[in-house]
Amino acid sequence: MQLLQYLIQQTQLSSKSIENTISLLNEDATIPFISRYRKEMTGNLDEVEIGEIVRFKEIFEALEKRKKAILKALEEQNVLTSELEQKVTTSRNLIALEDLYLPFKKKRKTKAETARIQGLEPLAKMIMSQRVNNLEHTASKYTSNEVDTIEDALEGARFIIAEWINERTDIRNNIRRELERHSTISSKIIKAKADDEKAQKFKDYFDWSESLMRIPSHRLLAILRAENEGFIRVKIEIDKERMLQKMEEKIIRSQNECSTQLQLAIADAYKRLLFPSLANEALSIAKEKADEAAITVFAKNLKQLLLGAPLGEKRILAIDPGFRSGCKVVCLNGQGDLVHNENIYPHAPQNKSIEAIHKISSLADAYKIEAIAIGNGTASRETEQLVKNIQFKNDIEIFVVSEAGASIYSASKIARDEFPNYDVTVRGAVSIGRRLADPLAELVKIDAKSIGVGQYQHDVDQTKLKKSLDTIVESCVNTVGVNINTASESLLSYVSGIGPKIAENIVNYRNENGSFTSRTSIKKVPRLGGKAFEQAAGFLRIKNAKNPLDDSGVHPESYALVDKMAKEHKKKVSDFIGNKEFLKQISLKNYISETIGLPTLEDIIKELEKPGVDPREKAKMFSFDQNIKTITDLISGQTLPGIVNNITNFGCFVDIGIKESGLIHVSNLSDTFVKDVNAIVSLNQQILVKVLEVDVVRKRIQLALVK
CATH class of the missing domain: 2.40.50.140 (Nucleic acid-binding proteins)
Structure with a gap:
């Protein structure tokens, strides 16, 4: 099957959309760029649909790579027939592919391999033929120095037969279907751990059983975590007798001495080879599905968190609350720069609340504070109550801000580079304040797993988790857009087409040469070539630029089109900005061309109506019930x-x-x-x-x- 055919089958999207998307991906275009600026080519596919194309493309390529490796191995063993080659080439998934390869896979020394070395394979073939009349006499011919008795010879032959049964695709698939439809997963407490305090959070699973097919993802991950931590034992079970009967019906064709040996070999194959392997496979598949579900929830949560309401460029006093060690207080200017820091001790054991109130009040006046951010950790409620009792001269909004991941940031290299002369407590308080001003800009500095907006993030496939979360962060950053003159290196690194190295170069260039005055001046950054500029430019914003389009989502490649619109309507481009009534009158069909269609034109008009407007809501104040403290x-x-x-x-x-x-x-x-x-x-x-x-x-x- 060819890639295009496979992708059509998996995504149900049109061949033209898929072909053009693959072409763009092969040219190193990013998902945000393709979905935003290449709508005509893709048939207006969104980020999710393009992401599915990318995902299934990777699955297909991994399958094809494995096929090549297996064909090469079979060829080297001189066992590759045209029929086998056809089966390998047409395999649709890795499980079926590995089943085909199983009989030829190089094995470690097994019981069956030992029996072959002892010369027992002919006996095994005779038993499988089920035509031997005097099996004991026949088996006696295969005794030797290494095979002492007739029973040893029969046992060795059964080991070989068990291996053959294990390699039968039809039997493996029958057991797979049974596991998929009718298996149960059960868990039991390890008696020695029943009273362990740490085990109590898994108390629900001390004696648990349910269908593996129906178990919710969160419950499976919880059970597997409990097993990994050594508190419970987990078993997968199906109707063993029914499976043995089905296997016997497939293999045994006559009732004689051979059938007795085959029954024993079937039972051995099932118990020792088939069931352990396929039960693990079933559990692994269930775990993969649970991982996907958990990662999906995590990704949705992360997206909502990153696109949380920003307060904007306000002067903020941020407090990282605490009891014994006091509260760290920092003051930030409108750009988020640290302008002051000190400690206050309003709570036990010092109880210097009056002094703390005076200090916060004086700092609010001195630095013209517009909002206060209080971390939601230890002593948060007490600190919030204290601050709300202060009579400020001006109206100051008070917010409680999540501290999740702040300690990770404060000890990170990013934080050390930003604040080399301050300790972790100052950095943590700064992070709390900046989160209020712009959650996205601050949270991109933290490993997404540490933000704490999911469950079992340490139990799921870490590679898949990182890939999913990186995709979400990239999507959010590019959805909002980035002010290239104020953005951190971390934020810039997620802009389409940039990455960590170019982001570092942008910051260094900005520090050495001052602010960028136009999008075209971005091209002067070292290593930021034409391709990177194409991918990034539409997502980078320049405030107060000479060309108002530089602070919009209009891509520079469309500037000429906007100029043409303005010229034909005898206006300047600046006259278009925010002029909704006039923009509605423009007949977009007059500007459709081979490369620019209605979707792009409609996007341009939307940007001209509200250029540079943050799509996120504004932060709102909130108060908990003050009577509830514990x-x-x-x-x-x-x-x-x-x-x-x-x-x-x-x-x-x-x-x-x-x-x-x-x-x-x-x-x-x-x-x-x-x-x-x-x-x-x-x-x-x-x-x-x-x-x-x-x-x-x-x-x-x-x-x-x-x-």
Whole structure:
């Protein structure tokens, strides 16, 4: 099967769209660039559809690579027949391919291989033929110095037969189907670990059993984690007797001495070779599906978090709260630069709250603070209450900001390079403040896994997770656009076509030569060639540029078209900006050409209406219930404000202002069936919840969404 045919089959997209997309990908075009600026070529495919083409293209190429390796190995063994070559070439997946290769795979020393060396393969063939009348007499001919008895000879022959049975594709596929449809996964506590405190979080799985096909991804990952940590044993089971009967029906054709040996060989093949291997394969497939589901949830959460509402370029006082070590306070200017830092000690054991209030008030006046960001970690509620009691001279908005991953950033090389003369506490507080100003710009500096917006991120396939999350970060960065004159190296590295090295060169060039004044001046950056400029330019913004299009999503390749529009309507390009009524009057069909179609023209008009406008919402203030300070303050039936801080397939977790987050199970999100939790709630959404149940010992809170 050819690549194009395979992709059409897998994606159900048109051949022209796929062909053109592959052509662009082969020219090193990125997904954001293709989806945004090559709509005519792709038939208006979005990032998700292009991503599917990329994914299935990689699967196909991996399969083809494996086929070549197997064909080469078979050829070197002189066992490659035209029939076998045809089967290998037409294989549709890796499992079928490996089954074909299994009989020829170089094996470590097995029981069957030992038996062959002992000369027992002819005996095995005779038993398989089922035509031997006096098997004991026949087997006696195969005793030797290495094969002491007739039973040893028969056992060796059975080992060889078991291996042949193991290599039969039809039998393997029958067991696979049984595992896929009817297998159960069960778990039992390891008795010695039953009282282990760490094991208690897996208490639900101390004695558990359910269908492997139907087990939810989060539950499978939890069970496998418990097994990996040594608390439980996991088993996969199917109806063994039914499978043995089916195998015997396929293999045994007569009832004689040979059939007895075949029954023994079948049982041995099943127990020792087939079931362990295929049960592991089934569990591995289930784990892959669970990984995909978990990664999908993680990616959705990350996207919502990265596209969270920014406060914008405001002067911010940020507080990283704490008790014994005090609260680290930093002041940032409108560009996010650190202008002041110090410690205050308003809480126990120092209890210098009056002094802390005076200090925060004076800093707010001195640095004309417009907003205060308080980290949501230890002492957050107490610090928030303290700050809200301060009578500021000007209106100052107060926000509680997630600290997730801040400690990772503060100890990172990126943070050390940004603030070489400050310790981790200062860096952490700066990160909290910058997250309020622009979550995307700050969070790209942190390994996405450390942000904490998913479950089991350390249990899933790490390569797949990283690839998925990098794709999400790239998509978000390019959706919003980047101010090239203020963006960090980390943020720039995710811009289409740039990457880490060119991002470093951009920052170095900016430091040496000052701000970029036009998009064309970007070409002066070392190693930023024509291709990189083509891919990146439309996503880079230059504020107050001479050409207003430089602060828009209009690609430089379309500047001439916009100039033509302006000239024909006897206006300047600047007259178009924000002039919605006039832009509506332009007849776009007059500007359609071989390379530019209606989708691109409509995008251009949208950008001219609102050039450089951030697509994200603005940050909103929020207050928790001040009467709820710990889990012991909760009572069933209470209605509380909360913020969604994590979303899973089984529900969402809600921050209600205490250390423990509450869970709204999917069944408590709506009166009707909920297929996708993200369709009901979104990350950082402010909601009302009702307390259903509180388990103080296990620190679990069950909530329901108040409609």
